[in-house]
Amino acid sequence: MTDLATVDLGQLATEPAAAPLRVHKAHLQDAQNIFDLVNAHSGDGTLLKRSFAEICENIRDFTVAYRDHPETGEVDFLGCGALHLYGPHLAEVRSIVVRQDRRGLGAGDAILEALIAEGEEHHVTSVCLFTRIPDYFEHLGFRMADRTAMPDKIYKDCQTCPRLYACDEVAMVRGPLPHVTMLGPRSIQRPELAQPSEDPLVQISGLAKTGTSR
Numbered sequence: 001m002t003d004l005a006t007v008d009l010g011q012l013a014t015e016p017a018a019a020p021l022r023v024h025k026a027h028l029q030d031a032q033n034i035f036d037l038v039n040a041h042s043g044d045g046t047l048l049k050r051s052f053a054e055i056c057e058n059i060r061d062f063t064v065a066y067r068d069h070p071e072t073g074e075v076d077f078l079g080c081g082a083l084h085l086y087g088p089h090l091a092e093v094r095s096i097v098v099r100q101d102r103r104g105l106g107a108g109d110a111i112l113e114a115l116i117a118e119g120e121e122h123h124v125t126s127v128c129l130f131t132r133i134p135d136y137f138e139h140l141g142f143r144m145a146d147r148t149a150m151p152d153k154i155y156k157d158c159q160t161c162p163r164l165y166a167c168d169e170v171a172m173v174r175g176p177l178p179h180v181t182m183l184g185p186r187s188i189q190r191p192e193l194a195q196p197s198e199d200p201l202v203q204i205s206g207l208a209k210t211g212t213s214r
């Protein structure tokens, strides 16, 4: 009661309202913004590099966030993320990024929640992702997982990734681990992958120690 009595309603009423956040599925006209932002974060390995053609081809995977400023008519591109569908058993959150000078406004969560909702609309049972910042994803229900439980991802991206032998990303999943696979064998055997390490950070880098070459 005491705290409520001290709120200055007059002061609150004069504060400018936050510009509304708009999150929606991307269109081709968003491809340039996505290309610029994703590739600005690919040099240090935070995100996979994407060609403009690849982004256009997969534009339906992307969700974008903008902030409208009705008073000036300006539209601010904040960030993007993508949901790649492997099948009813698995989807993957990819390329989620918010402009550095627009972080902390809730855009990241809004994009991620939209991607999770999209997976639910498709009745996908598990959503996975690979990241260097697992702490961020935990609060929206993702937990660390053994990457070998997601062979679709390994076959799609990891085997052609230049960091295959030095991967520093953690696999995470939301929902049960998938029990089927579309792209690769359910059980990954050498030489594709070494036996999984106890440490999720070195599951793939263990390959180097086997002397396997591909």
Ligand SMILES: CC(=O)SCCNC(=O)CCNC(=O)[C@H](O)C(C)(C)COP(=O)(O)OP(=O)(O)OC[C@H]1O[C@@H](n2cnc3c(N)ncnc32)[C@H](O)[C@@H]1OP(=O)(O)O
Binding pocket: 041, 046, 047, 093, 094, 095, 096, 097, 098, 099, 102, 103, 104, 105, 106, 107, 108, 109, 110, 129, 130, 131, 132, 133, 135, 136, 137
């Ligand atoms: C699968 C993949 O795509 S992995 C790649 C992930 N992307 C990147 O690493 C790109 C660089 N990082 C970013 O673009 C942004 O920091 C994002 C996308 C991770 C978060 O975007 P933001 O718009 O800043 O997030 P948002 O404002 O919604 O913050 C939500 C919460 O997450 C927290 N958070 C933000 N970044 C991080 C982080 N790196 N680690 C842990 N928590 C974080 C915020 O503190 C906030 O918590 P609160 O609600 O308790 O205050």
